[in-house]
Amino acid sequence: MHIRWNYRCFLCSNPIDFHVTPETPYEWLAYYHYRFMYNPIPLFMNRMYLKYIGKKMRRVCTHCFITYRPIPFKVLRDREIGKARGRQMPTTSLAPEEIQQWLDEMPKFFYPEETSSE
Ligand SMILES: [Zn+2]
Numbered sequence: 001m002h003i004r005w006n007y008r009c010f011l012c013s014n015p016i017d018f019h020v021t022p023e024t025p026y027e028w029l030a031y032y033h034y035r036f037m038y039n040p041i042p043l044f045m046n047r048m049y050l051k052y053i054g055k056k057m058r059r060v061c062t063h064c065f066i067t068y069r070p071i072p073f074k075v076l077r078d079r080e081i082g083k084a085r086g087r088q089m090p091t092t093s094l095a096p097e098e099i100q101q102w103l104d105e106m107p108k109f110f111y112p113e114e115t116s117s118e
Pocket of ligand 1: 009010011012013014060061062063064065093
């Protein structure tokens, strides 16, 4: 089982664009069930999107693609003089630790007999 991601989100730096390569047909089937049917932690917020940010094309996650808006000049001005505070929305895409958790639970789902007998 090979897992990798190619990019990170430009705004929240969560990993995006996953590639999971199962090695055996059994793994392939189990992975499909795990990801699309059992689905303990949904990964769909980590898909890659392209978005123009500051006249440049950037790779962002689904969450940032939906929610990102450029900060207006007046808000920036107020922040600099301390009149307004920057507010950050919690991102719904997965951080690397959460993906690690997702991967750790995978063998339990793949081979339930082995883990229960031992
Ligand atoms: Zn993001």
